[in-house]
Amino acid sequence: MIRQTLAAPVLAAAENEHRTFSLVLFALFVAVTLYITVWASRQTRTAADYYAGGRSFSAMQNGLAIGGDYMSAASFLGIAGMFALSGYDGFLYSIGFLVAWLVALLLIAELLRNSGRFTMADVLAFRMRQRPVRAAAGISTIVVSIFYLLAQMVGAGSLVTLLLGSQSEATKIWTIVIVGALMIFYVTVGGMKGTTWVQIVKAVLLMTGAFIMTVWVLSKYGFNLSSLLGDAAAKSGKGDAFLQPGLRYGATDMWSKLDLLSLGLALVLGTAGLPHILIRFYTVPNSRAARTSVNWAIGIIGAFYLMTLVIGFGAAALVGGKAIAAQDKGGNTAAPQLAETLGGGAGSTGGAVFLAIIAAVAFATILAVVAGLTLASSSSFSHDIFANVLRRGNATERDEVKMAKIAALVIGAVAIVLSIFARGMNVAFLVALAFAIAASANLPTLLFSLFWKRFNTVGAVAGIYGGLISALGVVLLSPICWGGKSSTLPAGNPTALFSDTVVAMIPLQNPGLISIPVGFLCAYLGTVLSKERTDDKFAELEVRALTGTGAH
Amino acid sequence: MTTKASGPGPAGGGGDDNGAYLRIEQSVEFQRLRAAFRRFVFPMTVAFLVWYLLYVVLSAYARGFMGTKVVGEINVALVFGLLQFVSTFAIAVLYERYARRKLEPLAASVDTSGVAASADRAAVENGPETTPENGPEDQAPRKDER
Numbered sequence: 283m284i285r286q287t288l289a290a291p292v293l294a295a296a297e298n299e300h301r302t303f304s305l306v307l308f309a310l311f312v313a314v315t316l317y318i319t320v321w322a323s324r325q326t327r328t329a330a331d332y333y334a335g336g337r338s339f340s341a342m343q344n345g346l347a348i349g350g351d352y353m354s355a356a357s358f359l360g361i362a363g364m365f366a367l368s369g370y371d372g373f374l375y376s377i378g379f380l381v382a383w384l385v386a387l388l389l390i391a392e393l394l395r396n397s398g399r400f401t402m403a404d405v406l407a408f409r410m411r412q413r414p415v416r417a418a419a420g421i422s423t424i425v426v427s428i429f430y431l432l433a434q435m436v437g438a439g440s441l442v443t444l445l446l447g448s449q450s451e452a453t454k455i456w457t458i459v460i461v462g463a464l465m466i467f468y469v470t471v472g473g474m475k476g477t478t479w480v481q482i483v484k485a486v487l488l489m490t491g492a493f494i495m496t497v498w499v500l501s502k503y504g505f506n507l508s509s510l511l512g513d514a515a516a517k518s519g520k521g522d523a524f525l526q527p528g529l530r531y532g533a534t535d536m537w538s539k540l541d542l543l544s545l546g547l548a549l550v551l552g553t554a555g556l557p558h559i560l561i562r563f564y565t566v567p568n569s570r571a572a573r574t575s576v577n578w579a580i581g582i583i584g585a586f587y588l589m590t591l592v593i594g595f596g597a598a599a600l601v602g603g604k605a606i607a608a609q610d611k612g613g614n615t616a617a618p619q620l621a622e623t624l625g626g627g628a629g630s631t632g633g634a635v636f637l638a639i640i641a642a643v644a645f646a647t648i649l650a651v652v653a654g655l656t657l658a659s660s661s662s663f664s665h666d667i668f669a670n671v672l673r674r675g676n677a678t679e680r681d682e683v684k685m686a687k688i689a690a691l692v693i694g695a696v697a698i699v700l701s702i703f704a705r706g707m708n709v710a711f712l713v714a715l716a717f718a719i720a721a722s723a724n725l726p727t728l729l730f731s732l733f734w735k736r737f738n739t740v741g742a743v744a745g746i747y748g749g750l751i752s753a754l755g756v757v758l759l760s761p762i763c764w765g766g767k768s769s770t771l772p773a774g775n776p777t778a779l780f781s782d783t784v785v786a787m788i789p790l791q792n793p794g795l796i797s798i799p800v801g802f803l804c805a806y807l808g809t810v811l812s813k814e815r816t817d818d819k820f821a822e823l824e825v826r827a828l829t830g831t832g833a834h
Numbered sequence: 835m836t837t838k839a840s841g842p843g844p845a846g847g848g849g850d851d852n853g854a855y856l857r858i859e860q861s862v863e864f865q866r867l868r869a870a871f872r873r874f875v876f877p878m879t880v881a882f883l884v885w886y887l888l889y890v891v892l893s894a895y896a897r898g899f900m901g902t903k904v905v906g907e908i909n910v911a912l913v914f915g916l917l918q919f920v921s922t923f924a925i926a927v928l929y930e931r932y933a934r935r936k937l938e939p940l941a942a943s944v945d946t947s948g949v950a951a952s953a954d955r956a957a958v959e960n961g962p963e964t965t966p967e968n969g970p971e972d973q974a975p976r977k978d979e980r
Contacts, residue, residue, distance in 0.1 A: 381918060387926060511908065525912065539894040543891065573929075580926045581926075
């Protein structure tokens with residue numbers, strides 16, 4: 283009884299304590315990264331410096347930066363939350379995200395590094411007529427990056443309100459504006475060098491934070507995974523089902539099982555088509571370093587997802603699904619809440635400190651990812667659309683870099699405004715959509731460019747637009763937009779964009795199962811229905827891609 | 835001064851080089867390199883995709899099997915998932931070894947002297963502004979030493 287009467291004021295004091303400490307840590311991270319950015323700007327003189335960090339990063343540095351670019355807040359907070367609330371199904375996500383790297387390693391990384399220069403379109407347009415292919419690749423790069431960016435920034439807004447305990451709309455808006463301003467600064471001032479270092483710092487912080495939490499959780503269970511799982515299942519109230527696939531995905535009928543396959547396909551094929559990931563391969567001196575950096579990334583990302591498994595089930599066992607869902611229905615606060623519990627629980631100094639540390643790591647995570655996305659989209663606008671489509675290849679390097687900075691400013695500003703408007707919407711689907719578009723529009727054209735001799739301009743353009751339009755089209759007809767109740771979606775989707783009574787025509791939440799084959803088919807048909815042959819250029823591409831001769 | 839070389843595509847490569855590239859492409863050494871590359875990469879891609887899709891399909895359609903307990907609370911689904919991590923790490927390590935032992939020596943054996951000038955040509959076309967581009971690249975090893 284005494285404890286309870288004391289608890290309230292102590293709790294409030296501790297909350298303030300963790301908020302202040304959180305803000306201090308976050309300010310420290312921002313100060314360090316701003317210093318790095320300004321330092322990097324002094325080292326940035328040429329277009330290769332700005333777009334590709336002077337190609338001077340080591341394989342390990344780039345591997346860390348890839349991890350920093352890839353492990354978004356959605357991975358850290360989202361997957362941990364999914365484990366905590368839906369049990370095993372979180373694993374379906376993290377495994378898709380990891381296995382996807384093998385596509386990048388075996389089929390893309392080295393070949394892209396050897397044959398391209400700054401952007402994804404460099405490789406797609408290598409054998410083709412430049413303008414139509416670069417325009418298409420530029421558009422799909424910008425669409426994918428902006429969708430991804432919106433999801434991250436809106437997520438940042440809600441995350442901060444959750445972690446700082448402030449429910450006001452003003453806090454959300456200010457968070458979005460500050461995140462946006464910082465990312466614009468990193469990209470325009472620091473270019474690829476500054477952005478890469480921000481991502482490296484973030485990756486180290488995130489891995490360290492996750493490692494400490496993992497060991498801490500495991501130590502509570504005598505390093506026995508089985509007893510941790512047993513406890514998590516018991517606390518969840520769902521028993522063994524909590525440790526099996528199906529609580530969240532593919533639970534009911536045929537469509538929901540197909541939806542799970544669709545998600546799996548989009549995850550595994552999407553990564554190797556994400557422009558902000560692809561341009562990271564240009565930051566190393568040669569293809570061997572590109573390959574080794576992917577292997578570093580696989581090690582880092584794999585270790586990270588293994589840790590989120592422990593963190594997520596740890597949150598389910600130690601914090602409990604009810605307490606997590608009470609804070610955030612999506613479970614995004616599972617990791618920070620677990621940190622608080624580990625540190626000694628709400629109201630304790632230890633809890634406040636550890637919560638603050640994990641919250642600051644989450645902010646850092648968001649900043650590094652949005653910077654990478656802004657850089658990828660602005661680079662593509664300047665290098666592909668401005669220099670090669672509008673100026674027909676007659677722009678000076680200086681003009682190009684200047685245009686890239688302007689584009690970063692404009693894209694950043696657009697992202698800020700859109701995120702402010704979208705702040706109340708459920709935009710988590712945008713990440714899955716970005717993966718689906720990358721897998722449907724970018725990957726087919728990339729693979730055909732690199733491996734199919736007959737492939738040509740019409741095929742490339744048809745593949746990109748076909749994949750892009752079919753992915754968007756399926757989403758426009760899906761439960762994301764039309765949330766009416768149906769046998770597939772018994773609960774309906776109350777956060778649907780257009781209507782929550784009309785039943786969706788296509789019950790898939792993820793478009794991949796339809797749009798990925800459509801993308802490949804369009805690329806194939808476009809090619810065989812047009813006469814152009816690019817055999818000579820294919821010989822050049824093959825030789826350069828495999829031997830590294832003439833690589834930039 | 836222009837970024838013509840930016841498209842390593844038609845803008846960058848002169849048409850006269852393509853004969854040289856075709857000759858290299860048809861050389862025995864290059865054919866051997868390509869065959870060795872594809873021999874590893876294609877079957878491995880099929881293998882890991884099938885292995886991964888098997889996991890996803892079982893998660894969707896064979897819930898009973900996936901829920902079978904192996905040891906304590908550890909069930910087939912968890913073991914299967916962890917094996918996906920193991921196979922991913924293993925393929926990464928195998929490919930790195932294969933690339934260093936097989937592919938890199940084969941790539942080095944391809945005679946590209948006929949077109950080796952292309953990188954320089956790009957630099958010339960780009961004018962003086964590209965010269966510093968090569969600067970940091972040359973310094974790359976220094977960074978590693980630190």
